[in-house]
Amino acid sequence: MASHDIIGSIAILKFDRNAKKSEKLKIARGLLKRQNVKTVLEKQDRIKGRLRTFKTKFLCGEKTKQTIHKENNCRFKLNVETCYFSPRMAEERKQVAGKIKKNDKVLVMFSGVAPFPIVISKLSKAKQIVAVELSRECNKYARESLKLNKINNIELIQGDVKKVINKNKKKLGKFDVIVMARPNLRETFLKQAFSVSKKATLIYYHGFCNEDKLGKLLEEIYKESKKAKKKIQILKIKKSGDIAPYKFRYGIEIKVM
Numbered sequence: 001m002a003s004h005d006i007i008g009s010i011a012i013l014k015f016d017r018n019a020k021k022s023e024k025l026k027i028a029r030g031l032l033k034r035q036n037v038k039t040v041l042e043k044q045d046r047i048k049g050r051l052r053t054f055k056t057k058f059l060c061g062e063k064t065k066q067t068i069h070k071e072n073n074c075r076f077k078l079n080v081e082t083c084y085f086s087p088r089m090a091e092e093r094k095q096v097a098g099k100i101k102k103n104d105k106v107l108v109m110f111s112g113v114a115p116f117p118i119v120i121s122k123l124s125k126a127k128q129i130v131a132v133e134l135s136r137e138c139n140k141y142a143r144e145s146l147k148l149n150k151i152n153n154i155e156l157i158q159g160d161v162k163k164v165i166n167k168n169k170k171k172l173g174k175f176d177v178i179v180m181a182r183p184n185l186r187e188t189f190l191k192q193a194f195s196v197s198k199k200a201t202l203i204y205y206h207g208f209c210n211e212d213k214l215g216k217l218l219e220e221i222y223k224e225s226k227k228a229k230k231k232i233q234i235l236k237i238k239k240s241g242d243i244a245p246y247k248f249r250y251g252i253e254i255k256v257m
Helices: 020-030 089-097 116-124 136-150 161-167 190-195 212-226
Strands: 001-005 010-015 039-043 056-061 066-072 074-079 103-111 128-133 156-159 178-180 204-210 232-244 247-256
Touching: 001 089, 001 232, 010 020, 010 103, 010 161, 020 039, 020 056, 020 190, 066 089, 074 089, 074 116, 074 136, 089 232, 103 116, 103 190, 103 232, 116 128, 116 156, 128 136, 136 156, 161 190, 178 190, 190 204, 204 232, 212 232, 212 247
Parallel strands: 010 039, 103 128, 103 178, 128 156, 178 204
Antiparallel strands: 001 010, 039 056, 066 074, 204 247, 232 247
16 A cells, blocks of 8 residues: 655655565556546655655656746745655644734744745735744745745744743733644654634634643643733644544644633
8 A cells, every 4th residue: 555645746655564575666656647647656764853864766758856836826846855844734724824813023943945835925914914933944944935925024933932932021022923834753842832822812822742642732732821821722623634543633722811
C-alpha cells in the first residue's frame, strides 16, 4: 500500500516497509501520467525536529526537489525536502483567512514558507501581517513567494519565535489574531502568544495528542493562560490532520477575554 501528497509538480509517495521496488516504480510512473505531476519522490523517513524536514529518494520524472505549489489563488515556492509544507491544510488556511476582519493586525508563528500569511493577505483585508520562522531556508523561499504573489503587507522575521517575541514586544505591540501552526513540540509557546495578545485576540493553536488525551491538552492550555494572567474561552476544536495512528493535530480556536 502507498499514500501520497502532491506539492506543486512533485508527488511524494510513502510506502509500507515490505513494498517491492517494482511495485514502487509502477505506482510512481502511474502518478507521472497525472496532469502537472513531473517528479515522483519517495519519503524515506519521518518528519523530524523543529525545522520539520525529511529525506526523500528520487523515483522517476524530472530530478528536482524544488517546485511552485498553487493553492487558494496563491503560489508558494519551496524545496519539498528542506521546507515543511502541508497541502492538506489548504482548507484550514482559507477558513482562518475568512475570519480575519478589516484592518486586523495578524501574527503568524512558525510561518514556514509563509502559506498562512500569504493566504491571509490574499483573502482578507488585514492591515499588517508579521510572520516569524526559524528556518533560513524557509524564509528565503517565503521572500520569493511574496514577490510571486505581489504582496507588500507581510513582514518576514527569521529567528526563534521565543527570542523574537521576548526581545521585540514593544516594537511588535499587540495583535488581533495570532496563528500558531506550531510543530509537534513539548513547548506550547502560548506564553509568547499571550504576551502580545489583548482583549478579544483570537489565537488559532495547533496541539497534538491521541484522541483520549484531548482533555489533558485543553487543561494545559488553561494552565498556560492562568500563568499569563489571561482569561480565555475555547471557541472551537477540530481535527486538522493525523500525524500517526490514533494521534491527531487539533486546531483549537482560543479567544482572550
